[in-house]
Amino acid sequence: MLLGKLVVCVFLLVLGPHVCVGYVFQAAQPTEEKEEIPLNPKISKWESTAGSCKGRCFELVEVEPPGCRCDNLCKTYYSCCAxxxxxCxxxxxxxxxxxxxxxxxxxxxxxxxCSEDCLEKGDCCTxxxxxxxGESQWVDGDCEEIKAPECPAGFVRPPLFIISLDGFRASYIKKGKSVIPNIHKLSMNPLQS
Structure with a gap:
């Protein structure tokens, strides 16, 4: 019995700080109200049989329950169509x-x-x-000056540009210390950098 208590005491001394750090990490999260993510697909508000993803893949329109979804987050929320x-x-x-x-x-x-009817159907490769x-690619054309930023017709949300500093580190280290990323240039005009 004494040996058991000794093992528990040593165990708590060794792992004690890690348990406290884990607790503090959980306690320090913001308490803002967030959309709940179901932990179990059986308690999801959406029904996978309430529609089809044919022609709806990665649509930007958000479907309310019980309708099923076909966007990037449907796997997270267990709301994908069957x-x-x-x-998709x-x-x-x-x-x-x-x-x-x-x-x-x-x-x-x-x-x-890559079929002749893909333009009509809207599913051509890029x-x-x-x-x-034989058309020229948009990248080869001249850039137009944008006076005021606006989303193209049909876009619900503005584009999101993500810059990875890890990506900079990996690619620039190979080229040597004399090359450094120009983040200022990226922030001014990310599409032409």
Whole structure:
């Protein structure tokens, strides 16, 4: 019995500070009201059978319960439609056209299309116009001067630019200490940096 108490005391002395740090970390979180994330899919407010993701993948319109969702957060909130994985998480065929894929027959299993009707359907690969139609890429064109920032038609939310300092560190260390990232340039015009 004495040996058991001694083991418990040593155990508490060794792990005691870590337990306290964990407790303080939990206690220090902000108490702002946040949307609750269900821990169990069985208690989700959404019903996976309340719709389909066909033609709705990654839509920006937020669906209220019990309707199902097809956006990036549906996995987190257990609110995905039953066919989300099949309809929205396709990777077959890759994400760009190749010379061989231009003019191919439509294949619904592909992530994007290089078929003649993809412009009508709105599911072309990103480089379809440049590679298959011979149009110049937007990146090669002249930049227009923006007088006042505004979102293009059809956009619900403004774009979000994320800068990773870890990415800077990894790529710039390989090139040597004389090269440093120009964060000021990125903050002034992130699209042309």
């Amino acid at each position: 066919d989300f994985d099949k309809q 998480l396709k990777t077959a065929g890759g994400f760009e056209c190749t010379a061989e894929r231009c003019g191919e027959s439509r294949n619904e299993d592909y992530a994007c299309q 480089n379809y116009k440049a590679l298959c139609k």
